[in-house]
Amino acid sequence: xxxxxxxxxxxxxxxxxxxxxxxxxxxxxxxxxxxxxxxxxxxxxxxxxxxxxxxxxxxxxxxxxxxxxxxxxxxxxxxxxxxxxxxxxxxxxxxxxxxxxxxxxxxxxxxxxxxxxxxxxxxxxxxxxxxxxxxxxxxxxxxxxxxxxxxxxxxxxxxxxxxxxxxxxxxxxxxxxxxxxxxxxxxxxxxxxxxxxxxxxxxxxxxxxxxxxxxxxxxxxxxxxxxxxxxxxxxxxxxxxxxxxxxxxxxxxxxxxxxxxxxxxxxxxxxxxxxxxxxxxxxxxxxxxxxxxxxxxxxxxxxxxxxxxxxxxxxxxxxxxxxxxxxxxxxxxxxxxxxxxxxxxxxxxxxxxxxxxxxxxxxxxxxxxxxxxxxxxxxxxxxxxxxxxxx
Numbered sequence: 001x002x003x004x005x006x007x008x009x010x011x012x013x014x015x016x017x018x019x020x021x022x023x024x025x026x027x028x029x030x031x032x033x034x035x036x037x038x039x040x041x042x043x044x045x046x047x048x049x050x051x052x053x054x055x056x057x058x059x060x061x062x063x064x065x066x067x068x069x070x071x072x073x074x075x076x077x078x079x080x081x082x083x084x085x086x087x088x089x090x091x092x093x094x095x096x097x098x099x100x101x102x103x104x105x106x107x108x109x110x111x112x113x114x115x116x117x118x119x120x121x122x123x124x125x126x127x128x129x130x131x132x133x134x135x136x137x138x139x140x141x142x143x144x145x146x147x148x149x150x151x152x153x154x155x156x157x158x159x160x161x162x163x164x165x166x167x168x169x170x171x172x173x174x175x176x177x178x179x180x181x182x183x184x185x186x187x188x189x190x191x192x193x194x195x196x197x198x199x200x201x202x203x204x205x206x207x208x209x210x211x212x213x214x215x216x217x218x219x220x221x222x223x224x225x226x227x228x229x230x231x232x233x234x235x236x237x238x239x240x241x242x243x244x245x246x247x248x249x250x251x252x253x254x255x256x257x258x259x260x261x262x263x264x265x266x267x268x269x270x271x272x273x274x275x276x277x278x279x280x281x282x283x284x285x286x287x288x289x290x291x292x293x294x295x296x297x298x299x300x301x302x303x304x305x306x307x308x309x310x311x312x313x314x315x316x317x318x319x320x321x322x323x324x325x326x327x328x329x330x331x332x333x334x335x336x337x338x339x340x341x342x343x344x345x346x347x348x349x350x351x352x353x354x355x356x357x358x359x360x361x362x363x364x365x366x367x368x369x370x371x372x373x374x375x376x377x378x379x380x381x382x383x384x385x386x387x388x389x390x391x
Contacts, residue, residue, distance in 0.1 A: 002118070004087075005110040007078035012048070012106065013065035014039060018268040025064045028052030029227045029239075032266040038062035044072030044084055046092065046104065050265070050326075051212070052227065053102040054093030058084040068265070070106060082123035085130050089384040090114065091217065102212060115385055125390045126383055133376045137238075140365045140372075147358050148234055154354055155307035162190050164347055184339050193343060199336035201299040205253070207288035214245035218377065221247065222286040224278070226271065229261045233274030233310035237369050243287050251287055253294045255280040256359075258302040260309060262330040263291040264322060272330050273318035275309035277302055280363045281370055293332070300340070301348050303355040308340065 004010075016025050021036025028047025041062045047055035048070045058080065065071045072087070074080040095112060096102040117123050158164035162179070163171035172190060173179065179188040184195045207224075215223065220242030227239035253259060257278045264272040275295075278286060288294060297305060308314055321334025382388040 001113060002116040003110065004112045004114065006118075007075055007086075007116060008044070008072040008083055008109075009075060010046075010106040010109050011040075011071045011073065013045075013067050013069045013071060015067045016064045018266075018270075023062055023064060024059065025066055026057060026059065027066045027068045027265065028055050029265065030055075030057055030236075031231060032066060033231070033268050033270055035064050037064065039064050040071050040073070042074065042080055044074075044080065044087060046070040046072055046087065046109065048105075049101065049103050051102075051225075052265075053096045053104050054091070055227075056084060056087045056092065070104065070109065072109075077118060077120060079120050079123040079127075081131055082117070082127050085127045085380060086114065086116070086384055089381050093217070122390075128390070130376055130380060130383065133372050133379075137369050137372050140369050144362045144365050145234070147362055148232075151303070151355050151358050152307060152310075154351065155304070155311075158347065158351065159304070159307075159341065159343060160311075160313075164343075185341070189341060193341060195339050195341055197336060198300075198338050198340050201340075201342075202295050202297045202305075202335070204332060204335075205294045205296075207290045207292045207294075208243075208247060208251050209290045210243065210245065214243060216242040216244050218242065220244035222282045223289060224253070224259060224286050224292060225289040226261055226263055226265070226291040228292075229271050229274050229276065231266070231270045231274075233261075233271075233276055233306075235276040235279060235366070237281075237366055238373065240286075247287060252285040253278055253288050254285040255282060255363075256302070257285070257294050258296070258305055259288055259292050259294050260335070261291065262293050262332065264328040264330075265326070269319035269322050269328055272322045272328055273309060273315060273335070275306050277306055277359060279359070279366050281366050295335075299342070299345075301352045303352050303359075304343070304348055314338065 016035055018033030019035050021034050023035050023038050024031045025033045025035050026045040029052040042060050045057040045065055046069060047053050049068050074083055095108055096104050162173040166172045166175060166177055178191040180191050182189050182195050223241040223243040225241055228236055230236050255278050258275055259278060260275045261271045318334050321331045322328040
């Protein structure tokens with residue numbers, strides 16, 4: 001037996017604004033943005049406050065840890081991936097203090113008693129299988145990112161550059177297709193295309209409110225929340241929580257539904273307004289938190305809206321409808337009042353047919369990741385408490 005301060009030194013993070021650097025800024029829910037300098041390297045990141053209190057991440061390279069997280073630095077006698085999996089096994093969210101605002105402190109972490117393997121080589125052997133599973137999950141994530149990039153590329157080509165196929169199958173604008181000036185957007189769009197506010201074409205369904213004791217990491221109904229969104233708007237399976245309270249069936253969002261983040265804890269509003277399509281990996285769909293809304297439309301299909309909501313142009317507009325201090329909240333009028341280009345239905349249908357198989361391929365990979373995560377989480381406590389040994 002030992003205490004966490006036998007293998008880790010804990011330090012508080014510090015507030016940091018994002019800029020154009022490539023060094024990740026970490027908060028309790030993972031990467032919040034990027035900057036050009038660092039305050040830690042080869043470090044664990046532990047959520048310090050709020051809904052992500054007790055979450056654990058690891059970063060081998062240089063990074064910046066923000067003030068809503070605690071840094072865990074390995075002491076010489078410890079292997080940091082062992083420390084990472086050990087902390088993951090402790091369910092640190094159960095060690096927090098405070099009801100209205102959950103909190104973890106260095107003092108709490110320092111004094112947690114736990115069974116520790118102090119031999120560094122044995123530490124490496126213990127977590128080798130867990131690390132291999134996580135590396136496979138990361139490889140799958142990169143494959144899905146490449147699939148997503150294919151849909152984004154075609155969206156930009158057709159609906160931003162307006163080089164969709166004309167009647168002869170040639171790029172419309174590049175081949176001299178007629179463009180007309182639109183006074184609302186103050187730029188040219190293809191002849192025959194329209195522009196209108198989204199409010200005439202979309203419907204919202206809000207997510208459900210919850211208490212911290214109704215959320216679980218391991219059991220219950222799948223619960224999509226703010227941590228389900230990457231900075232780019234992609235679905236993060238590792239952000240899935242589970243709801244163990246009571247709910248109505250009408251609150252479920254079916255697989256294939258479009259969901260949008262309407263709160264944000266990043267300092268640059270990186271996630272606010274971002275969207276993803278719920279993958280077909282949840283039986284009977286999933287619940288969404290009050291930080292999320294689902295959006296439906298008869299005129300504009302979900303594949304077009306997903307790419308629109310995740311575009312740089314749209315995000316530079318929508319983030320100004322978010323307000324708050326520690327947590328940003330989106331005024332839904334910002335979505336309603338957005339002047340969107342309305343492409344012809346036939347072209348939207350072609351885009352949908354291109355994106356459908358991509359969504360299916362991504363779901364297959366996500367299902368594999370879901371199984372890998374379940375295997376990892378099953379092995380984790382047994383390896384850490386000595387029920388399973390590795391020679």
